[in-house]
Amino acid sequence: MTTLLLASASPARLATLRAAGVAPVVRVSGVDEDAVLDAARARFGALEPADAVLLLAQAKAEDVASGNGLDEADVVVGCDSMLEIDGEIHGKPRTAEVAIARWRSMRGRSGVLHTGHWVVDLRDPEEGGTGGTLGATSSTVVHFADVTDEEIEAYVATGEPLAVAGGFTVDGLGGAFVTGIEGDHHSVVGLSLPLLRELLDRVDVRWTDLWTTPTP
Template sequence: MNSYPPIVLASSSPRRQELLKNLGLPFTIQVSDIDETVSPDLKPEEIVQTLSFQKAEVITRNLSFGLVIGSDTIVVLDGQVLGKPTDEQDAYRMLRALSGRMHQVFTGIAIIDVASGKAEVSYSSTYVTMEAMTDETIYSYIASGEPMDKAGSYAIQGLGATLVQKIEGDYFTVVGLPLHLLAHMLTRFGVSLLNR
């Protein structure tokens, strides 16, 4: 019934895997291990698009056909990129900086058709405002373990939701895979979720 090529998600993120599964698309997972070092001159939207493409591209080298989806998410506060924390102290530093402030989350998506070489890259951004957090709240959240592998040291789809005051934009961009953007990109590769 499916006339489109097999879909490969180039991500180890359980969040992205769950979101893609929710769309009802069959897919396999191949984790891309790339050097995520980028030029400090790149703008946030350029960073996520560059890394998304690199994550997808490295997987295409081992395939002869299929659609490979790569994605990358960063948190930006005052022009500074907050990546995944290196340790609990680093997580505290980020959460203290985000406390009571608005920041931006950028998520890039890249889709590459292995057989044709056709590629498309785009991104989505969303504003997130965190509540003012006491040190006690921050330490309790860090003790949960949730911040340790998350950009910006929080997960909006987990306990971190209790720290988020409001968002302006696409919730799924903050989780790590903007589904609206992805769906529209997929249609240009012949994958129609709702016969758009």
């Protein structure tokens, strides 16, 4: 069995992998997201949302991959998500005031949830390792319900939307406020299983080799 290391503190990403038969090792990166984005903008100018999340996913994966004590992991995956509406990108609201304002602006509308994925192959060449480091972004259209002020305030009061990209979930209390998704719903949760499978295939890791239950 090949061991995957998830460079993320997201419970939703961990739950998604576990539901798909993968039991990853978890190690959270120490990346300063704002510093990474500021440095990239200073060098390259304004970033497209899909590029911003990919850059952060790469930074997180490579930060963890460069650490010590990773003998238990074969491959690292880092992820980052942001919601794009009207060309602006939104990460985690952090405060109730920001979350309420954001929901009032996006209710009854649609946005694009971008999730960057980055994979680093840590395996020794003798064990088939490629030394590969690569990534891609999954972008999914999300349609939001025309929720009332009272619903927004009640939702924000639960605390759920404060620490998630875009200030909403589809796998929790916020699921009732999302009327439709165009694309991979796993990506909206925070990790696209089909895209991760494709990236792993490019470093010669079979998806089924990650399953904790042996295949026939």
